Amino acid sequence: MRSSIVYLFVGFFVSILLLIGVGIYWYSTFLNWKKANQVLEHNFEILQQTEDVLSLLKDIEAGERGYIITRDWSFFEPFQLARIELPKQLDHLDALMADTKTQQNRMNKLRLLVQKRIYYARKAVNAALADPQVDPHLKVIYMRKGKETMDSMRLHVHELKHTELAKRPSLSLHKVRFALQSTIALVLSFGLSLALFIGTFYKMVQELFRRIKTERQLERNLTALEQSNQHLDAFNYVTVHHLQEPLRKLNIFCDRLQQKYHDELPADVQFLVQKLNGSAVEMRELIQDLTTYTALGKQSDPQEHVELELESIVDAVVEEYAEEIAEKNAYLDVEHPLPSIIGNPEQLRLLFTHLLANSLKFSKPDVPLQIHITSAVASGRAIPGVIERDHDRSFKQINFSDNGIGIDKKYMHVIFELFQRLNKDKQIPGTGVGLTICKKIILNHDGYIAVRSEPNQGTTFMLFFPL
Amino acid sequence: MPKKTFRILLVDDDPDDRYLLQTAFEESATPCQLDYVEDGDEIFDYLDKHLQPGSNAEQLPDLILLDLNMPKKNGWQVLNELKQSPFFRHIPVVILTTSKSPEHVRKSYHLGASSFISKPSSFSNLVEVTKILGKYWIDVVTFV
Numbered sequence: 001m002r003s004s005i006v007y008l009f010v011g012f013f014v015s016i017l018l019l020i021g022v023g024i025y026w027y028s029t030f031l032n033w034k035k036a037n038q039v040l041e042h043n044f045e046i047l048q049q050t051e052d053v054l055s056l057l058k059d060i061e062a063g064e065r066g067y068i069i070t071r072d073w074s075f076f077e078p079f080q081l082a083r084i085e086l087p088k089q090l091d092h093l094d095a096l097m098a099d100t101k102t103q104q105n106r107m108n109k110l111r112l113l114v115q116k117r118i119y120y121a122r123k124a125v126n127a128a129l130a131d132p133q134v135d136p137h138l139k140v141i142y143m144r145k146g147k148e149t150m151d152s153m154r155l156h157v158h159e160l161k162h163t164e165l166a167k168r169p170s171l172s173l174h175k176v177r178f179a180l181q182s183t184i185a186l187v188l189s190f191g192l193s194l195a196l197f198i199g200t201f202y203k204m205v206q207e208l209f210r211r212i213k214t215e216r217q218l219e220r221n222l223t224a225l226e227q228s229n230q231h232l233d234a235f236n237y238v239t240v241h242h243l244q245e246p247l248r249k250l251n252i253f254c255d256r257l258q259q260k261y262h263d264e265l266p267a268d269v270q271f272l273v274q275k276l277n278g279s280a281v282e283m284r285e286l287i288q289d290l291t292t293y294t295a296l297g298k299q300s301d302p303q304e305h306v307e308l309e310l311e312s313i314v315d316a317v318v319e320e321y322a323e324e325i326a327e328k329n330a331y332l333d334v335e336h337p338l339p340s341i342i343g344n345p346e347q348l349r350l351l352f353t354h355l356l357a358n359s360l361k362f363s364k365p366d367v368p369l370q371i372h373i374t375s376a377v378a379s380g381r382a383i384p385g386v387i388e389r390d391h392d393r394s395f396k397q398i399n400f401s402d403n404g405i406g407i408d409k410k411y412m413h414v415i416f417e418l419f420q421r422l423n424k425d426k427q428i429p430g431t432g433v434g435l436t437i438c439k440k441i442i443l444n445h446d447g448y449i450a451v452r453s454e455p456n457q458g459t460t461f462m463l464f465f466p467l
Numbered sequence: 468m469p470k471k472t473f474r475i476l477l478v479d480d481d482p483d484d485r486y487l488l489q490t491a492f493e494e495s496a497t498p499c500q501l502d503y504v505e506d507g508d509e510i511f512d513y514l515d516k517h518l519q520p521g522s523n524a525e526q527l528p529d530l531i532l533l534d535l536n537m538p539k540k541n542g543w544q545v546l547n548e549l550k551q552s553p554f555f556r557h558i559p560v561v562i563l564t565t566s567k568s569p570e571h572v573r574k575s576y577h578l579g580a581s582s583f584i585s586k587p588s589s590f591s592n593l594v595e596v597t598k599i600l601g602k603y604w605i606d607v608v609t610f611v
Contacts, residue, residue, distance in 0.1 A: 039611050245565060248588045255590040256490070286590070 004207050011200035015193055022189030026182055031179035040171045042096070046164045049093045053110075053156050056082040056089060057117065061150055064121040068128040068139065076125070083118060090114065106160050113153045120146035132448055236294050250280040289433035296347065296440045305445075308345055310338040310398070312375060317352040324360050330369035339358070339375050340394050341465050343445045351441045352400075354434040355461055359402040362459075372401045383464050384450045395447065395464040402460075407453040415451060473605045476512050476528035477503040478545065479563070480537045484586070488532070488563075491593040502528065508538025511548070514555055528558060529610045530600075533580075535564040535571065537544030543578055550579040561600070 033455060063079025066072075097103040124142035166391070241261075254277040258270065265273070314334055318325065325332065341348065356371070363369035378397040380390040407415060416439040418432070443451040446466050454457040475492075479485050491502055504510045509530075517526040531549070535542035542562060548549050549555045559581040564571070570581045587593045604610070 245481075248565065248586065249487070251588045252590045252593065256487075259590060391513055 004203055004210075008200055008203055008207070011203065015196035015200070018192055018196070019189065022185060022192075026185045029182040029185060031176055033175060033182060034179055036171065036175040040175055043164055043166070043167055045170060046093070046096045047161060049089065050157055050161045050164070053086070053089050053093055056086050057114065057150065057153055060086075060117060060121055061146070064124055064146065066142070067125060068143070071128075071282060079121065085309045086114060086118075100163075103160060103163060106148070106156055106163075110153060110156045110160070113149055113156065117146055117149040117153060120149055141183055188371070232294065236291055239351055244284055247280045247284045247287075251277060251284075254280070286433070289437065292350070293433055293437050296437065296444065302446070305342050305344055307340050307342050308348060308436070309340050310348070310375075311336070313345070313348050314338065314352055317349060317356055319361065321356055328360055328363055328369050330360065330363070330371060332371045332373075334373045335375055338373065338398070341396060341445075343465070344441075346421065347441045347444060351438050351463075354438050355400050357406055358434055359400075359459075363402065363405040364405055364456075367403065370403045372399070374401075377467070378464060379427075386448060389464075390448075394467040396467055398463040398465070400461040400463065401458060403458040406457050406459050407451070407454040408455050410414045412453070416449070471584060473499040473530070473610065474526075474528040475499050475501050475530045475532060475600075476510070476513065477501060477532045477541075477563075478505075478507070478537070479532075479534040480505050481534070484534070487590070487593060488597070491590070491597045492601075494594045495598040497597055498605065499601065506537055507542075507545040518554060527555070530604050531558055531560045531565045532600075533560050535562060535566060535575070535604060543574060546575065546578045546580060552573065559604070 006393055059078040059082035063076050063082065066075030067079070069075075079229070088109070094104075096106050097107060120142050125148055127139040130138075173421055184439065254273050256274055258277075262270075311334070318332060318334075326332075359369065359371050376397040376399070378395045379393060380386050380393040383390070383395065415437050418436045439449050442463060448464040450462045450464070452462065479487060479488070489501060489503075492499065497580040502513070512526065521529050533542050533545060539546075540548075540565065546560055546562075549560060551559065556579075560579070561584060562575045562580045563584050563586060565586050567585050569597060575583050584596060587596060
């Protein structure tokens, strides 16, 4: 799951980088293309302007000749117009070519030639208007000079045009190259982005389907768990009502047998009946403890927890066991006051009942039992087996110590497990469920239980409740 | 007028329990007539038979001891039907069951049970229970 998320992030990051890179490249290509386009347009404008200038020069020549042949002023009109228009057009052309030195030189020469051409045209016209008798050749001379100037001008304009035309193929090529480059960049970026998009999308859909599958699996598991809980409830009911019944009857029948035939039964039969009865009692207690243990799993709703004075709970349990305590000549030292704890009253009572019963059960036969109940505040780190989440939490610690027979080191790790009866001495009654119940109750309260013990010295149970 | 015999009807599917209770009643020498039926259908057959024309209502039981955990109809269904019936609702019903659950106790009283007794696990205690039942329902409480 982690690797596919990393893949998604890398995919998105790379595609964003790629898009930015391609965008920058495409923009610079576009600027170059635009510039090339401008240069080309400029070149085209120069050519156009050159054509215009040439056309005006032709008008001058045409006006001159037309008028001299026909003497009609209307033929002279193009000359007049061109004469006014020419300087403007020349200036414009000049401005267009301001950046090229050789073209500028050509322009200067062209201006001189234009002036010359106009001069000769005027002279020719004046000569034609004057008395033809004066000098019939003068007109022709001027016209010829004018023609020569015109030829020279044509040559100039041609050179000018040729120079500009020569630039065109490379300019066009430039423009085409930029266009091609930007197209390639666009196609490439589109292709790559599409590939990345499809790739990441595929991964995303894959991940989504995987999650949906996991979710469905979880739902199925939850349903299965609920069903299994229901089965467990049903099982509990069965154990309470049906497994205990035959045992109860076994007790009653044994009881009846002993009562009714007390005087007639031989001693060994009485002993056997007693054994039968004892086994039935033991089995019933075991079933009751198991039922209590499984029921604890169900009643662990922290919403129902209330603030409880621990002292009153301990007092109630001590009172309940007053007879056994007196019998064992036990001494109880309970710290005053014990802290209050937020929890389930029945479960906490059960917890101290089992701890006290445990101490009473495993006391040393020759030494009066001493039990000390004290409290402290502990940090999470100090608790054995604490999970990392609870390291920085504080806990109310309750120590329940006795001077009993203690627990052998090799059994320490199993004492909270179900059915671990460490002491096989049949004189000491018990089912091996008590401490498992204690641990379950502590877990229901989000706490910890730990044990410290020395064989023949005593045992201390440490209970930790979150503050 | 001579006192009529106190009739107790035991409703329990378990023959062992029926035997034990019968023996316990004998042991305690409770002056009563103990009849039994095995399930929730049989009890109504029994009661209907004792309401037949010719017989009179005095033949109906004076006390019903009812087990909760039975096949076909459970104890609460039987109790509910009894308390709904105009002919049988006056008969006091004592629940005699293995359960100790407070929920079961509450439900039984809610449905109109007169008492709730958990089956003891020793014979002497069972004899004690029959003695107390006899003492209370025959000697202390007035029956008709």
